[in-house]
Amino acid sequence: MIPRRIAEAIASQNWFIVFIEVMVVVVGIFIGLQVDDWNEVRKERIEERAYLERLQADFAAHREELTFAIGLTDVRLKQIDMLEAGIRSFDLAAENSDRFITAVEKASWASYLPLEPNTYAELLSTGRVTLLHSRELRDLLITFYGGIVRWEPILNATDERGAFRRAAAGLLKKEYLVAIEEDAENAEWPDDNIGATPAEATAIAQGLAGRADAIKWLPRMYH
Secondary structure (H helix, E strand, O other): OOOHHHHHHHHHHOOOHHHHHHHHHHHHHHHHHHHHHHHHHHHHHHHHHHHHHHHHHHHHHHHOOOOHHHHHHHHHHHHHHHHHHHHHHHHHHHHHHHHHHHHHHHOOOOOOOOOOOOHHHHHHHHOOHHOOOHHHHHHHHHHHHHHHHHHHHOOOOOOHHHHHHHHHHOOOOOHHHHHHHHHHOOOOOOOOOOOOOOHHHHHHHHHHHHOHHOOOOOOHHHH
16 A cells, blocks of 8 residues: 555655655554564563573572582581591490491482582573673673582592492491481481490491501591
């Protein structure tokens, strides 16, 4: 319709009508483009909000996981201290028979599990990081997850723990291992009775003291 009116106006040399019709076309195109832009921006804001909510959920989980890991790491350090003290003083091992025997097994267990950066990984893989309009937030995410990548090989170093477990193998009887395993999810140092007697703890401390290839790994595990 509009092109026909423009053609008729040109044929009659009615330049005013030509101008008006052309302006109508231009303004219509401009408004259409603006509407498309507004819709795109609106969709991006909705998508950004969804990602922010998912990041918030991820970090709530990270906080819980890291809080647990910090508590468990503190327990592991105390268990290594207990082993080092117990092989120097068998009386101390006897006085803390359950704790000392538990430490023989659990001191080499991991205290940290890798975090799962699900939302951030998705943003990176899809190239949608720029949806997050806050440059400060993007920088903080890079810093946080970059730090995790750097530290995970250290926090998850299994060579020292595995070497200690192999060197200390056979010190604990099956009943102790089962009782300790049942308390595996406890971040606190358990005070429950695993059936150890002072004499048994003393014997295990003496056995560990005689395994230099196990003792040498304790400082590395602590570090």
